[in-house]
Amino acid sequence: MKVYGHPMSTYTRKVLTTLAEKGHEAQFVLVDLGKGEHKQPAHVARHPFGVVPAFEDDDGFMLYEASAIFRYLDRKLTGPSLTPADARAYARMEQYISVESSYFGPAAMKVIWERFFKPYMGGGAADEARVAEGLQGVEKVFGIVDPVLGKQQYLAGDSFSLAEVCWMPYMEFFIASGGGELVGKYKNVAGWWERVGARPSWKKVAGK
Template sequence: MNPESSMKIYGMRESTCTQKVLTVLAEKGHEAELVEVNVLKGEDKTLPEHLARHPFGEIPVLEDDGFLLYESRAIIRYLDQRLPGAPLTPGDLRQRALMEQWISIEQSYFSGPVYDVIRSGPVYNLVWSSPGAIYFPPPPDEALLQKSKRDVARAFEVMDETLSRQPYLAGSMFSLADITHMPYISYLIASGGGELVARGAGVAAWWERVSGRPSWRKVGKVLGQA
């Protein structure tokens, strides 16, 4: 496969899952065409051509020489193996296993409660006033919001214990595990949850490192911000 062949990403720049993919592309120094599928207009749920690419009506989708792949975590693993450039998967077996552990933690224990907190904050006012609002879950009630805040705090405690003794989640190298967490944390901070990120010295120092990377400075964008 030619790494210089054309790639398309069907997604939206402000989407957390699209940002994972765009960050990997930036880390690899590879450009791909971003074809906007605007979730605020409900295009992911209603456009027949997009539903043909992603039968569950979500974003992003990768197209690579006619090969279609959806689910952001699958896409970033594929791109890391597909493209030249610095690897984002450790070569060491145990660090690679830890990377996979942290990707699973993000999916199972982190992004869900973080989204609950985000949905209660000001950023999501743009979502609720959009035509696509009917496709988004409602803001959490107070009981769920408080539970989600506790769950997020607990996840950060576990992260902080790890990051107090090593620079990145999987060990000594920046990896896909770090990338999968970054968009959610960016939105959490923009939604008033910065105190949760700053509470632990390990997490705070890690966030300063990873959010300062050129790839994230290029990609990181919160809905409604210029």
Template sequence: MPKLTLHGTAISPYTRRVIMTLYEMGVEDFVHIPVSPLTGGTKTPDFIKMQPFARIPVLEDNGSIIYESRTLMRYVADKYMDQGPNLLGDTLMERALVNQWIDIEGHTFSPPVMILVYERVFKPHLHKRPCDEERWKDGREKLSRVLDIYEKHLEGRDYLVGNSFSLADLTHLPFTELLPAAGAFDLIESRPNVCRWWARISSRNAWKRTQQVEPYEF
């Protein structure tokens, strides 16, 4: 059987999300091609043929091409369910709730995190421009309100859905990892339930391995 090929630098939180899913599912023999948008890798004719929107990551599987990181993690978790843990949910309701929290992460949790990271990390390091402190504060306030809801939801729970780790938890790892560099990790530490949840999910071996594929240098 042809190996899966994953295109996208592991510096990208989106690619990190897929790599961790592969490791969680016990997929070791995939091919990783570290395409980076920062060096024009997503603008080449060959890449545009695969991904006309010029974004990473992209997954090739036996001649078929799919993209969008949350779609890819679902695909990998489903394809390899017979050899790894069930990250999708055990029942119809659990599967719906896993998808619900994936959507919450994408539409509600990550947007303010991205503001914080852009202003304090990417803007000064990549674009050599100063942080917009007002925008950073606005992102911080928005994330604080979101995390208040997470804190309440995680009361008495180890994971966002059910009694085991799922994609609902996994999808939060790549952006939350960047909060210390963005000067906002105290928003996690100041909430006992969120802090406990973060400590649990970030200690997973698959995540530690993912971080070592391409460690951050900031």
């Protein structure tokens, strides 16, 4: 298997976390976003929208879009299932995957981009109005999930699932962007992140 991506990419990290949770390895092929390699014909042949990640299975089967890739890997590979069998837990997992892609991820990314990636890429000072907008969005999400995580260990219920896989990259970068204080205000979110962020899969993916 091959994963074409970038180690700092949130979407690439979702795929790598899934592989690590399942106990599998893939060859990692760096697509250097800084050099614009994702827009070059070699990568566009793998991903027609010119973003990362893309995936290639051992028999040459190609796939793009992180959510398609991590669902495929979860279904296909041996190892613990990251998709609950119970219909309601499954629905909760999908609900929180959607909460990440619609509300949490976009809000967190405003903060992450302004405070982490923009300075890293020499893009100048953070736009604080955008940071404030992002923090407000994240606070709304935490206010909604905090009571849920007070009653259960994981987003979908009693077991770690693909919902966590989707939230982890944003949690890590959000905290690295100064969001730790806000996380600390939501005790159940903070406790959940302490458990989830300490998983060997995440330590491996985040290079800790």
